[in-house]
Amino acid sequence: MPGTVLLLAASPAGRSCLVDAASVLPILAAVAPDVLSGTDTANVVELADPLEPQAVLTRLRAAATAPGPLTIFLTGQLQLDRRQRLPHLALARTTPATVRYTGFPWHWIREELRLRTPGSTAVVVDLHTDAETWQHLAGQPLTVGPGALLYGRVAPPPPRRAVASPTYMKSVATILRSGHRPPLAHLHQQALTRSSGEDPEAAGRDMVLTIDPTQPTPHARPMQPAQPPMHPVPGFQPAPTPTPAPVPVPVPVPVSLPASVPAPASPMAPSPLPPPSDPHAEITAAVESGRHAEAAELAGRREQEALRAYGPGADEVVHWMEVRADLAMFAGDAELSCRIWLAVADVRLAAGQEPGAPGVEAAVDRAHHQWGRIDDSARARELGPALADLRLRVPGRRQGALDDVQRNLSRLQAQV
Template identity: 40%
Template sequence: MGINGGPGAALLVAASPVGRARLMDASAALPALAAVPPQVLCGSVPGAGVVELVDPVDPHVVLSHLRTAAATPGPLLVHFAGPLLFDSRQRLPHLGLARTTPATVRYSALPWHLLVAELRDRGRDRPTAVVVDLVADARAWPLLARQPDLLARDVELYGVVSPPPARKSVAQPLYSRALAEALRAVAERPPLDELHAYVVGQALTAGLDERALRFGGGSGRAATGAVPTGARVPSYGQVSTGADAPVVPDASCGVPEPRAAGAATPVPFSPAAPAAAIPAPVPASPTTAGQAQAMSPAPSLAPVAPPLPAGSGSRPRPVPSGATVRGAAPAALPARPPRPAVEAASPPDPHPVIWAAAHAGRHTEAAAVVAAWEQQAWRTYGAGSPEAIHWIEVRAVLARIAGDPGNACELWAAAANARLARGESGRHPEVLGAVDRAQAEWQEIRDPDRARALAATLVPLRRAAPGGRPEALAVLERQLASRSQGL
């Protein structure tokens, strides 16, 4: 396949809900895909960025990442592994997330039509592909079997949707594994239709259900049955290298005192609210001075993070997502990313505007400003850059101010994982800070299902960055065991 445009991006999402909604061990899909060189995964020139979301719990967070990924100027690949469910009211398809249950689809899953809407405006000049490895639940499968093309409208879709597994069994992400194996054996990604035909054949050999619906690209095409015998199989003889080994650091750092916060009340996930919360990229010439200060980042300047204003209530020490934190003094957050060596005219600092809006209860306004700067950092420096990670951390602070510890925990965990992925050691202060904050937010979560889902991300992070208080991991595991016994 010819290389398309500039550096691309990939968003990899895997969710394995607990209980009856757990149809697939989806998280097993990502390690192998993450080991594929980014430019091969995206089908772009070197410099592509990859973002992984393992067991996300909030559809708004996934939608925000999706919107940011859709802004990339190069090729985009979006991969989802997990359950497919239909809501009982409108009978629309949803991608299940970590805390999704059949009864809470409208509140806790990502509507498929919102995914399609975010990608629709990218146009033909920016190649966009959605790859799925999904398992439909017992209610969704008959509906999808009657309308097999429902998912493939208005999107270039590849992959499979399998029927529900046998009772008390969990499906494996066989398509994703075959895809990763194929891509790790090439230096350049072949055309996706050829790649899909080959991967389906490999997945069937590995045990993929033959009833699975298969989507081979284009709009409105679904198929079942064996892979066409005449399909041309790409050559996978040339093995590429360059995937970095995962960082497994040792570390030491103290843990801060947690704050008290109430649990947010769930509301139905509707297209209107999240779409309004995060705007399209900011225009170069705002119409008012206030807009200019709040919304227009300069491409030549890295985002700047001044110390938080006094009395902000947002100054715990760096706390990783999903970790319980106790007994240390708070520290400034988040840290300032490095400035470029040469700056043009410095734009006004957006942080005072953000904090003022958040503390005044204008959370949508604050989120809109952050989203604009985050997208600018994503386009200018890359998804895994310190500048982009900084804005994930700012969003975590906003979630804390809004009284949503679950979202704050997830975002701090995402920031910690992003720093580890770019090669920072587990003893690096910024990594430790993100893990500590995540643990502090985790212990404030009142929803036991959400706490348990986030713990699956937090515990490995705490092991990778235990900090200067070795008991932090023991405290986390003890609290997790206590919560599990209370379920």
């Protein structure tokens, strides 16, 4: 199955720029697509210094819904928005005062990757930060969602008025240009060794990110000399990431005793139970094979189980509502997807979440997006007032969102 590769390099123009992110793209673009992806064939999408967050979201969403393995090479700088203190990838028009509106929220990456099959997604990053963001990440390391691999480094601010070079990502690209793609853990260690040789000060300064299915929590540490890579252990997923919706319960890791210590055997011992299946993996497999009704039934069953166990409005219930909304979108049922996202927003607001909370904004934005895709004018006219009411409370990050709903609703009502 062909893979997908997303090459994304972003940094602000002018004095806000901390890293020359786009300088790495010519080197990465010179690598053969199959080497970038680690598959026989691959589709490569390149984004150089994008201007709009929605443009990045569109490309990321398309890559995340494509079948087959996905590899993202991301170079840029992170900044916190002043209101919610959430990390954003700074884009070409981003300034410290406009991060909330012109940057790309990091949690959108987790949102878009959360339904992918565990182990099918890898994100390789070379990120730079200002002093405020660096301190924030020391206590809250970056994650990219359950089941996704994350390798790379986060660098503190460069010297005043200096623009840093993405030496880690350039090392990754240089290694890959040889035509050989080692396992990502090996590639990561080789890139660290090479880049620390070019910038010795980074060896004790940068934050190294290593998340793979063998580790239950994100790992961030100062850069150290290369160590033997850890090899994946099948059947384990990372612990829940700090997103509004919970992630699936991790599957226990199989443990084997050393060869020198034989495991005790007893004729009376019961046969070990098979590890529990991952409902998200089952749902994703159903979607990828076109069995949308089966995927929706599986998610609906999980939602009802969560409802009985935790009660209305619980995070577990909201999570499965969001899964059903995504599944309706994948199946092409924009009306149903819009209805569920509207319900998710209502539940989150009723639970006391602020209108600017990421989960609330995401629900309303997605309801708005799906509403615009409803072909049946009567159905769109029916849902329009509810969306307009929500937009009054949750204006979102895009200017004119409420005006857009009201304008299109007026057009629909004039058709009656």
